[in-house]
Amino acid sequence: MTQGQRGGRAVQAAERRAAILAAAREVIAERGYRGVSLGAVAERVGITQPGLLHYFPSKEHLLVAVLEARDRWDTAAFLAGGSQSWRLSHLEQLVEYNATRPGVVQTFAALAGESVTGGHPAREYFVERYAQARGRLTELLRAEFGERLAGGRTPEQVAPLLIAVLDGLQTQWLLDPEAVDMAASFQDFVALLGPAGGTAD
Incomplete structure (x- = not known):
């Protein structure tokens, strides 16, 4: 050949x-x-x-590939304006966008839950994704708020909490979309972090 x-x-x-x-x-x-x-x-x-x-x-391998592609598309779409890194405003837009595609959000939530079991095809994807997300959100929070956020917490301490809020809101919204406004609730959480560029302690 x-x-x-x-x-x-x-x-x-x-x-x-x-x-x-x-x-x-x-x-x-x-x-x-x-x-x-x-x-x-x-x-x-x-x-x-x-x-x-x-x-x-397998079906799981296919769905993980869909999520990987979604991550690439989201990054390309929200950084298309020339920004080199994510900002909180990008995350707010992403939360709003996710509310328009419940099937993909459902796939993410379901596979994330299943991936905690040993040997699941999606486990490696989620381990790597969350590790990358913690690093990127740490950088984002430092750029937005400085070295200290509300309560004196560091960006490294708050990054896992930010992920927990994003994923937790998705789960609540999937279960009861009429009762949970993901976008508004996420904006409420962001307001608790402190003023942008601040050094709250």
Whole structure:
């Protein structure tokens, strides 16, 4: 096989993988997390289920790939204005945006819960994602508030709490969307952190 043929097959594989992820997003949006099946995704792409398994060996692997792609899209979309790093305003916009895509939020919440079990296909994704999120949010909080936030807490101390608020609000909203306004509640939490650029102690 020539190098050109190998390159052509790689491009075809990447395109097929992207088509599968796009189909999975559509199915998630229409049916929610529990309604996703490999058969439904394969049918939408126009391939067999064994063909889909060539790219993603299980439903969990496919859904993790959807979440990884979502992370990349969100970062590209919210940093498109030229900013080199996330700001609290970006997080507020992201919370509002997530309220328009309950299927993906449901997938994230469900897989996050399942991933705490040993050997789950999503475990590595969530361990790495939360580690990266703690680091990035520490930088974000330091840029917004300085070395100390309300109560004298450091950005390193508050970053895990910020993640807990984001994930906890998503869970409450999924369970009772009429009672929980994610965007408003997150803005209320941000107000508790202290004035931007402050050194509260």
